[in-house]
Amino acid sequence: MPQQTMEARRKPMPLNGVDTPQLFATINAVGAHPELAKFQFRASNRWIEGTHSLGRIETFYGAGAEQRHVRAFDYDADHPAVLVGQDRGPTPVEFLLQALLACLTAGIGNIAAARGVKLTRVESRVEGDIDLQGILGLSDDVRNGYQRVRVSFDIEGDAPEEKLREIVEQSKARSAVFDVLTNGVPVEVTVNAG
Amino acid sequence: MPQQTMEARRKPMPLNGVDTPQLFATINAVGAHPELAKFQFRASNRWIEGTHSLGRIETFYGAGAEQRHVRAFDYDADHPAVLVGQDRGPTPVEFLLQALLACLTAGIGNIAAARGVKLTRVESRVEGDIDLQGILGLSDDVRNGYQRVRVSFDIEGDAPEEKLREIVEQSKARSAVFDVLTNGVPVEVTVNAG
Numbered sequence: 531m532p533q534q535t536m537e538a539r540r541k542p543m544p545l546n547g548v549d550t551p552q553l554f555a556t557i558n559a560v561g562a563h564p565e566l567a568k569f570q571f572r573a574s575n576r577w578i579e580g581t582h583s584l585g586r587i588e589t590f591y592g593a594g595a596e597q598r599h600v601r602a603f604d605y606d607a608d609h610p611a612v613l614v615g616q617d618r619g620p621t622p623v624e625f626l627l628q629a630l631l632a633c634l635t636a637g638i639g640n641i642a643a644a645r646g647v648k649l650t651r652v653e654s655r656v657e658g659d660i661d662l663q664g665i666l667g668l669s670d671d672v673r674n675g676y677q678r679v680r681v682s683f684d685i686e687g688d689a690p691e692e693k694l695r696e697i698v699e700q701s702k703a704r705s706a707v708f709d710v711l712t713n714g715v716p717v718e719v720t721v722n723a724g
Numbered sequence: 725m726p727q728q729t730m731e732a733r734r735k736p737m738p739l740n741g742v743d744t745p746q747l748f749a750t751i752n753a754v755g756a757h758p759e760l761a762k763f764q765f766r767a768s769n770r771w772i773e774g775t776h777s778l779g780r781i782e783t784f785y786g787a788g789a790e791q792r793h794v795r796a797f798d799y800d801a802d803h804p805a806v807l808v809g810q811d812r813g814p815t816p817v818e819f820l821l822q823a824l825l826a827c828l829t830a831g832i833g834n835i836a837a838a839r840g841v842k843l844t845r846v847e848s849r850v851e852g853d854i855d856l857q858g859i860l861g862l863s864d865d866v867r868n869g870y871q872r873v874r875v876s877f878d879i880e881g882d883a884p885e886e887k888l889r890e891i892v893e894q895s896k897a898r899s900a901v902f903d904v905l906t907n908g909v910p911v912e913v914t915v916n917a918g
Contacts, residue, residue: 547773553808557860564863567856571818571870575825577846579741580837583829585822587814592856593806600811603818605799607826612787614747615830617794620781622827622901624765624797625819628779630911631769632801633816635777636809637859643774652771658909662761662786665831665898666751669758675903676765679911686918694917702913704859707816709869714908715852717824719875719896723888 548643566593581609582618613662623676627656629707630681637701642687647697649687656681679711742837760787775803776812807856817870821850823901824875831895836881841891843881850875873905 542550560567569592575585588602607622609615620628631654642649658676663669685694702708736744754761763786769779782796801816803809814822825848836843852870857863879888896902 547776549774549808556808557862560856560860561862564857567860567862567866569854569856570851571815571821571854572849572851573818573821573825574850575822575829575848577829577833577843580743580833581830582741582833583826583846585826587818587822590804590818597804597806599804599814603814605822605826607822607830609830610784610791610793612791614743614750614834619826620793620797621765622823622830623904624767624781624784625823625826626901626904627765627767628769628781628799628801629816629819629823631767632777632779632799632813632819634913635769635771636775636801636803636816639771639774639776640808649771652777654769655766656768657764657766660763660765660900662754662763663758664903665900666754666761667898668751668755668761672761673903673907674898675900675907676909679909681911681913682916683913684916691917695915698913698915698917704861704868706854706859706869707820708911708913709858709867710817710820711904712908712911713867713869714906715870715873717873717875717902717906719828719877719892719902721889721892722876722878723885723892724880 542644543646545643545646546639546649548640550643553640553644568592578618581613581615583607623658623660626676626711627658627679630679630711631656633705633707634681634683634698634701637705638683638685638697641697641700641704645689645693645697647687647689647693649685651684651686653684654681736838737840739837739840740833740843742834744837747834747838762786772812775807775809777801817852817854820870820905821852821873824873824905825850827899827901828875828877828892828895831899832877832879832891835891835894835898839887839891841881841883841887843879845878845880847878848875
């Protein structure tokens, strides 16, 4: 159901740490000016050595203007010793899993607030199966990435079990990361070498 | 070309911070015992409030045994103020971009070492275009996730431009994250509510 319909049904109140009136105001503003919905997210990365790199997330574009996070967020990534790295950070494929849980969880927070449900606990786990014969170049029949990913949510709040399940379902239906991971996205890579 | 062929061509030496002999030994061990290539990566997440959650990456399975990173890696994720969050961490979709650059960069480090190329600089940027009318529920014709992603690499080392380009190309061809983002992966979500 569209968020506007929900707004019409009840007066929004801040809930679950969500500024629900502001959330609805934002949705209405974007509804009136769809160009505000055009965002561009960015990251940069600097190779340190071996499989170790340092990534940075700092600026983005959206709501019609250049934006900047309150601070730059820096993340080391590496391979563990068993994969011939120094374990100075998680593996890149683990950052995918972090992205997935964080996206579904943020959606749950927002949707529960919009539906007037007070949450008391949302915890999740994810596991991804991968056969490294792909990336190690040992088999062309094995894909490089995850073969399957399983997510499990525990959710508690002041609503019946069925309503809590529907909140998770709606988050999945509107999750940007879930969409990208399940449907894929075109990725273009250009190289300046020299 | 299979890594084994490269090993036969030249005696591997540590390079670029890559323990190249150990890398080839690992590839050979997995080639002889493919079950060692079966890995499972994991993450967990705890909702804090609003769109803010705390993710953890700590254990994984691989090389025939339960494994543990040298420490637990914890990551806050949130929405920025312009998306009605408190900006206590990057957005989940930005973690996807971090994963992509880190994966391609780790591959470049390994492949360059395997090919005897000393790298002096690898830097990259990525941008992903997204129209938030999807996740805000304002349009069913707009996808929830990125519409396209563009990566740009600067790479320098002691090899001709063409050889440096080939290293990036090979990393892309064997990147787990590039595969998942471009081809997608089945994701199953289960819920324990109550």
